[in-house]
Amino acid sequence: MRCCAAALLAAQAARASSSAYFHPAGAPPGPREETIPVVNIGPYIRWREAVDKYWPHDGDAPLPDECELIVKKWGDAFRACGFCQVLGHGVPDDVIAKARELGRAFFETTTAAARDACAGDGGRGYKGVGAVAVAASGVTADGASTIKRPPDYASEFVFLGDGDDAQLPVPGLNDALRDYFRACRRANECFLELTARALHLEPSTFAGDFEGESWLNRLRLAYYPSQAGKPPGTRQLRYGEHTDWQCFTIVAQDKQGLEVEVPCSAEAYAEAPEDRRGSRENSMFVPCTPVPGALTVNAGDQIQILTNGLFRSCVHRVANPDPSDATARLSLVLFTGPRPDARLAPLAALGPPKWAPTTSGDHVRAKIAAAAAE
Numbered sequence: 001m002r003c004c005a006a007a008l009l010a011a012q013a014a015r016a017s018s019s020a021y022f023h024p025a026g027a028p029p030g031p032r033e034e035t036i037p038v039v040n041i042g043p044y045i046r047w048r049e050a051v052d053k054y055w056p057h058d059g060d061a062p063l064p065d066e067c068e069l070i071v072k073k074w075g076d077a078f079r080a081c082g083f084c085q086v087l088g089h090g091v092p093d094d095v096i097a098k099a100r101e102l103g104r105a106f107f108e109t110t111t112a113a114a115r116d117a118c119a120g121d122g123g124r125g126y127k128g129v130g131a132v133a134v135a136a137s138g139v140t141a142d143g144a145s146t147i148k149r150p151p152d153y154a155s156e157f158v159f160l161g162d163g164d165d166a167q168l169p170v171p172g173l174n175d176a177l178r179d180y181f182r183a184c185r186r187a188n189e190c191f192l193e194l195t196a197r198a199l200h201l202e203p204s205t206f207a208g209d210f211e212g213e214s215w216l217n218r219l220r221l222a223y224y225p226s227q228a229g230k231p232p233g234t235r236q237l238r239y240g241e242h243t244d245w246q247c248f249t250i251v252a253q254d255k256q257g258l259e260v261e262v263p264c265s266a267e268a269y270a271e272a273p274e275d276r277r278g279s280r281e282n283s284m285f286v287p288c289t290p291v292p293g294a295l296t297v298n299a300g301d302q303i304q305i306l307t308n309g310l311f312r313s314c315v316h317r318v319a320n321p322d323p324s325d326a327t328a329r330l331s332l333v334l335f336t337g338p339r340p341d342a343r344l345a346p347l348a349a350l351g352p353p354k355w356a357p358t359t360s361g362d363h364v365r366a367k368i369a370a371a372a373a374e
C-alpha cells in the first residue's frame with residue numbers, strides 16, 4: 001500500500017515538474033480556448049476590389065450586409081482578445097509555402113558562420129539562440145506583463161522588405177521573402193480599413209501613415225530549434241511573454257505553441273495550472289492553434305494606443321513543445337508599422353486620450369533596446 005502511494009506521489013511529482021516546462025499531451029481544452037475567433041474576410045476583399053474597378057460614382061459605395069458582418073466580427077475579435085485567425089486574407093498559399101521552405105533552409109542547411117554573416121544592427125538580421133529575451137521588453141502600454149524570463153530558445157532572421165539587400169546564403173530566399181512581404185502588406189491595408197470601419201471612422205483613417213517604405217514593417221523568421229531530448233532551462237520558453245510593438249502582426253504558424261493571455265473567471269484562474277496562469281489575476285494563457293489556411297493576426301501596442309485602448313494588444317508567448325513532438329517550429333511573423341515619424345497618439349474621435357503622444361519609431365526603438373539579452 002505504502003509502495004503504491006509512494007509510486008503515485010512520484011508520478012504526480014514527475015507530472016508536476018514536467019508541466020512546468022511542457023504542456024501535457026492531449027490536455028483538455030482550457031475554459032476559454034474557443035475565444036481566439038476565426039474571421040473569413042474574403043468577401044470583404046472581393047467587394048473592395050470590385051468597388052475599385054467598377055463603382056462609377058463619387059462618394060462611398062454602400063457596404064453589403066455580408067461585409068458589415070465581417071466588420072463587426074473584426075471589431076469584436078480585437079476588442080475581446082486582440083487576436084484573430086484570418087481566412088480569405090488574399091496572401092497566396094504558394095507565396096507562404098515558398099517563404100516557409102526557403103526560410104527553413106536558412107536555419108537548417110547553412111553553416112553557423114554563414115548565418116552569423118547575416119547579423120544586422122538594431123532590429124534587423126540574424127540572431128542566434130540566446131541573443132533575445134523578449135519578456136524583458138517590459139510592461140505594455142497598459143502595464144500588462146511583469147513575467148521575467150531567461151533568453152528565449154529561439155533564433156531569428158529579421159528582413160526589412162524591398163529596401164533590404166541582405167546577402168542571404170540561400171538562393172531565392174530574398175525574393176521569396178519580398179513576395180511574402182508585399183502580399184502581407186496588401187492584406188494589412190484591408191485590416192486597417194476594417195479597423196477604421198469597426199470604430200465608425202473614415203475607412204482611410206490609417207492609410208496615409210502606412211504609405212511608402214518603413215523599417216517598422218519587419219518580417220521576423222522565427223525559428224525554434226528542436227528540443228527533442230533537450231529540456232529547456234529553468235523558466236525558459238521558446239519565446240517569452242510580450243506584446244507586439246507595432247500595429248498589426250501577421251503570423252504564418254506551422255505548428256502549435258503560440259499562446260495568448262485572455263481574461264478568465266476567478267474560478268477558471270483558481271483551477272488553472274500554475275504555468276497557464278496569466279501575469280494578471282483572472283487571466284490565463286490559451287493555445288492559439290494554427291487553423292489550416294488562416295493567418296493569425298494580432299493587434300500590437302500601436303493599434304492599442306491609436307484606438308485609445310478599444311483594440312487590445314494582448315500578452316502572448318510561444319510555449320515549449322510537448323516532448324512527444326519537440327521538433328523545430330518556424331513562424332513567419334510580419335510586424336506592420338507606419339512611418340517611424342508618424343505621430344503615435346489616441347485618435348481624437350475616440351475619447352479622452354489614455355496615452356501621451358510619441359512617435360512610432362521612438363516606441364519601437366525603446367522596445368528593441370529593452371529586449372536585447374544582457
Ligand SMILES: O=C(O)CCC(=O)C(=O)O
Nearest residue numbers: 220222253258318331333
Ligand atoms: O512564433 C510565433 O508564432 C509568434 C512569435 C511572436 O509572438 C513574435 O515574433 O512576436
Ligand SMILES: [Fe+2]
Nearest residue numbers: 242243244316
Ligand atoms: Fe509577438
